[in-house]
Amino acid sequence: MIIAKARAVDGPDQQFRSAEIKRRDLDTSDVLIEIKYAGICHSDIHTAHGDWGPVNYPLVPGHEIAGIVTDVGTGVSKYKVGDRVGVGCMVDSCGECDNCRKGEEQYCLKGNIQTYAGVDKYGEPTQGGYSTHIVVTEDFVVRIPDNITLDAAAPLLCAGITTYSPLHHWGAGPGKKVAVVGMGGLGHMAVKIAHAMGAEVTVLSQSLSKKEDGLQFGAAHYYATSEPETFEKLAGSFDLMINTVSASIDINAYLSLLTLDGTIVNVGAPAxxxxxxxxxxxxxxxSFAGSMIGGIRETQEMLDFCAEHNIAPNIEVISADQIDEAYKRVLASDVKYRFVIDTSTI
Structure with missing residues (x-):
């Protein structure tokens, strides 16, 4: 077994503490990654707080992982020691169902294995990226392009692919009007990616406090949803809307903003x-739709797209001692726009 340092939480109302966790010895197809940075996702907070159901504590969250390969199994062909790599929200799937064969492992019919709060094929609980090392089968590892720094790459493994996938699937591009609901960790990535795809982007946020940022990220328009006239003015305007908000909103009001055959896609996951x-x-x-992350093939495509278009999240790098404070600030919408843990501080 490989012993990794980590930060774990023991219950929904507990603070994070220092811990040691066991990582399995390398199987033939496994890759050992020294984690350099781990992003903080709203899903981490929901899970740590038990918002989505029972949790097998102690829990080490984190599914936005960027690091360096330090060892490989004897059968590994895709990666070598020293490669810059990432791991996202899942670390395995059945590989045999129709969805997996299509490269849509996130929708594995038998259920993919989550990076944390899951159970791996060996029957052991999975623990995530708030740690110094992780072992993952090579098919669920992606390559980080050289022109994306590791700290900025980490949030792309969830926030990036979570927004890229629906924009790609629903055809955001030239001639399309895309609205992004919310300007947080997911929202600011949706704006950047949709703009790079060639769409006309509008941000719909509670207030105008982040308007300058939104326009800088590529939005052509920015409206406050707290102003009733916004919904009257924009009725029937958008071909596609990406809702990044992880809280309850009046979906019916937002549906009124869609054109004929328009779609609103939920990527935020309120309890x-x-x-x-x-x-x-x-x-x-x-249409009212939902979208999870993306498959491994699409995640690599997203990273390459971001590298080509010089897209990176806006981040605030923190130490491991600041995780609890960061959670509070995320819930208070006090972050521009993604916290990333420097795992050397664990």
């Missing part, structure tokens, strides 16, 4: 249900 009126959909053949 509470969202209520949709059927008439909000059938009036203009509108």
């Amino acid at each position: 509470e249900p969202l209520s949709v009126q059927v008439f909000s959909l059938i009036g203009h053949r509108r």
Whole structure:
């Protein structure tokens, strides 16, 4: 076994503490990664707080992982020691179902194995990136392009692919009007990526406090949803809307902003249900959809796209001692725009 230092939490109301966790010895197809940086995702907070159901504590969150390969199994062909690599929200899947064969492992019919709060094929609980090392099968490791720094690369492994995938799937590009709901960790990436794809981007945020940032990231327009006239002015405007908010919103109001055949895609994951009126959909053949991350192939495609277009998240690098404070600040929307843990401080 490989012993890694980590930061773990023991319950929904507990603070993070120093810990040691066991990483398995390398199997034939495994890669050992020395983690350099780990992003903090809202999903980490939901899971650590038990918002999405029972959690097998102690828990080490983190599924935005960037690091360096330090060892490989005897059968590994894709990576070598010294490679710059990343790991996202999943570390394995069945590899045999229709979805896996299509390269959509995130929708594995048998359930993919999550990077943390899951159970691996050896029957052991998975622990995530708030740690110094991780062992992952090579098929779930991606290569980080040379012109993306490791600290900036980390959030791309969740925030980047979570927004790239629906924008790619629903055809964001020239001639398309795309709205991004929320200007947080996910939202600011959606703006940058949609703009790079060639779409006309509008940000819909509670206030105008981040307007200057939004326009700098590539948005053509920026509106405050707290102003009632916003919904009147923008009715029927957008071909595609990416909702990045991890809290309950009035979906019906946002559906009214879609064009004929327009789609709103939820990538934020609030703990509470969202209520949709059927008439909000059938009036203009509108769609309300959801999207998870992306498959491994698409995640690599996203990284290469970001490298080509010089896209990187705006980050604030913190020490491991600041995780609890960072969680509070995320919940208070007090971060521009993603916290990244320097794992050398663990």
